[in-house]
Amino acid sequence: xxxxxIGVESGRAADKTTVPGPILLLxxxxxxxxxxxxxxxxxxxxxxxxxxxxxRANVTQGTQLGRVAKEIMGRGELVPDSLVDEMVAVRLQAPxxxxxxxxxxxxxxxxQAGWLDGRLAAQAQGLxxxxxxxxxxxxxxxRRITGRRNCPVCQTIYNVYMNPPTRDxxxxxEGAALVQRADDTEEVFKERMRAYVALxxxxxxxxxAQGRFAEVDxxxxxxxxxxxxxxxxxxxxx
Numbered sequence: 446x447x448x449x450x451i452g453v454e455s456g457r458a459a460d461k462t463t464v465p466g467p468i469l470l471l472x473x474x475x476x477x478x479x480x481x482x483x484x485x486x487x488x489x490x491x492x493x494x495x496x497x498x499x500x501r502a503n504v505t506q507g508t509q510l511g512r513v514a515k516e517i518m519g520r521g522e523l524v525p526d527s528l529v530d531e532m533v534a535v536r537l538q539a540p541x542x543x544x545x546x547x548x549x550x551x552x553x554x555x556x557q558a559g560w561l562d563g564r565l566a567a568q569a570q571g572l573x574x575x576x577x578x579x580x581x582x583x584x585x586x587x588r589r590i591t592g593r594r595n596c597p598v599c600q601t602i603y604n605v606y607m608n609p610p611t612r613d614x615x616x617x618x619e620g621a622a623l624v625q626r627a628d629d630t631e632e633v634f635k636e637r638m639r640a641y642v643a644l645x646x647x648x649x650x651x652x653x654a655q656g657r658f659a660e661v662d663x664x665x666x667x668x669x670x671x672x673x674x675x676x677x678x679x680x681x682x683x
Contacts, residue, residue, distance in 0.1 A: 464544050464572065465489045465491060465544065465545035465678055465682070466545040466572030466575065467548060467561075467572065467573070467575070468485065468545060468546070468547050468548065468574070468575050468576075468577060468678060469551075469552065469574050469576040469577070470485075470547060470548065470577055470674075471578040471645060471648070471649065472579035472581070473581065474586070474590065474634065474637045474638065474641060475586045475589045475590045475634075476663045477663060477667070477670070478549065478579060479549070481579065481667070481671060481674060482549055484667065484668075484671040485547050485671065486547060488671070489544065491541070491542070491545045491547065492539075492541050492546050492547070493547040494533070494536055494537075494542075494546050494548055494551070495549040496529055496532070496533065496551040496553075497549075497550055499529075499532045499533065499536055500524065500529070500532065503532055504518075510528060510531055510532050510535070513528060514528055514532075526557055529557070530557065530560050533561070534564065548574070552648060553648070554644060554647070554648065555647040555648060555651055558651050559651075561574060574652065574657065575652075575657050575678055575682070576648070576649065576657060576658045577659050577660075577661055577677050578649060578658070578660045579661055579663035580661065580662060580663050580664075581663040581664050583638070585664060586634075587634060588604075588606045589604065589607070590629050591629055592604040592605045592606040593625065593626065593629050594623035595623060595626070596618065596619055596621050596623055597623075598616065598618075598621045599616065599618050599619050599621075601616055601617070601618055601619075603616075610623065656681075657681060659677035659680070659681060661673035661674050661677060
């Protein structure tokens with residue numbers, strides 16, 4: 446396991462003796478799960494396991510599971526949970542997962558959570574999943590998403606509310622007109638939030654009922670949020 450530590454605003458460092466085990470990061474669109482996953486990967490030296498990345502890798506590499514998934518997607522259908530479960534099962538056999546891993550996008554449903562719990566319980570020394578939800582106020586998330594603008598030339602990202610360009614609507618570096626992604630609208634955000642709540646609420650309650658769930662304030666600096674996640678994992682692993 447990595448011996449690196451993460452300094453936090455309070456001066457507290459992560460306990461290097463903690464074996465993180467499997468950690469599920471939860472949070473609504475725009476809370477910064479990907480950023481925090483990268484922080485935890487650097488801290489503990491454990492991999493981030495994204496079902497989206499797994500699916501793309503299997504398809505690209507032409508594995509048996511990837512060929513099945515490609516055929517299903519080619520028909521315009523969603524890849525079933527059972528196939529995703531199989532891909533995750535194969536990935537969890539890799540040696541880099543021995544001390545833990547960051548789960549991104551899985552388990553997304555109550556069925557997947559049950560499958561993963563059963564698989565981990567069958568392992569002789571497998572630690573159970575800890576779920577940590579990054580919490581940010583709805584209106585703040587809305588500003589983060591709908592305020593995003595990017596430069597089509599250098600890809601610099603701005604936010605009209607929190608990090609505006611010097612000249613309204615134009616990139617500071619290239620001077621190019623900034624653009625807004627088609628899915629960074631309030632209507633799309635509301636729909637994504639509804640879908641997130643509908644899918645995730647049962648998963649949250651599943652882990653909360655088992656005493657393996659924590660919430661962390663996500664309206665802080667990247668370092669402070671990471672420190673909150675570390676503290677939650679250390680507490681729940683005791």
